Amino acid sequence: MLSRLLLVPVLATGALALSVAPASAHSGMTGSDPADGATVDVAPDAVTLTFNEPPQALGTEVAVVGPDGTTVSEGATTVADTAVIQTLAAARPAGAYVIQWRVTSADGHPLSGELTFTAATDTGVEETAGGSTHPEPGPIEETTVPSTEETVDSAAAPSEAQEEQVTWRWGPTSIGVLIAIAAAVGVLVFVALRLRRRNLGASNDDHERREP
CATH class of the missing domain: 2.60.40.1220 (Immunoglobulin-like)
Structure with missing residues (x-):
């Protein structure tokens, strides 16, 4: 009888421990x-x-x-x-x-x-240094920039063309045309002078004939 009374608290303590164990995990x-x-x-x-x-x-x-x-x-x-x-x-x-x-x-x-x-x-x-990441840089392509002399030469190109055009205008052909025009003017002046002298001679002959 005494052993049974002692067994009851032991069983109660074990049951309480089992019920608390999952909650304490x-x-x-x-x-x-x-x-x-x-x-x-x-x-x-x-x-x-x-x-x-x-x-x-x-x-x-x-x-x-x-x-x-x-x-x-x-x-x-x-x-x-x-x-x-x-x-x-x-x-x-x-x-x-x-x-x-x-x-x-x-x-x-x-x-x-x-x-x-x-x-x-x-x-x-x-x-x-700032903490950011980046891949290793690749090769940098070189960009050719025209020099100042090349730019000046390009700008001066039209002036040289104009100079050639002016030189062509005053070439040998143009000079020949001017000589021909001058010769024609000279011929016209010569003919005009001859006609004028001829007219003056005829006028003098008429005047002498009219005198008694």
Whole structure:
């Protein structure tokens, strides 16, 4: 009888413990990509943390620090079901990376932690002093600009053509025409003088005939 009385509290305590255990369980991280401590060929475009329950978006943040101490996480952290995703910048050098994360679990409790991974090679994209990325510049094509002398010669070309045209106008043919005109004028003057002398001679003969 006494043993039965002692068994009742034990069973009651066990039942209470079983009923409280599920309620006291919290959300937790079950995995990551890259895995904690892993070595990858190149740092991925994004890191993913997986939890046993969907975390809340409010208060969930992930920061990824590169080998040189600069933050390579870029953009806002997103929550997709039980996964928390954080994109990374285009320029990701080779070396050790640190993932610092903080999430708000489904029951409202804050969770945080830190993971590491190593990249064997870089992404091949250079980073400027301001943090922006750009590919290596290609060859620059040279543009030929006409010199000032060529421009002046082009502008002077019409004047030279006009000079040639003027020279042609006063060439040998034009001079021959002028000589012919002068000769014709001389002939006309000569004929006019002869006619005038002839008329004067005839007038004098008539005058002498009329005198007694």
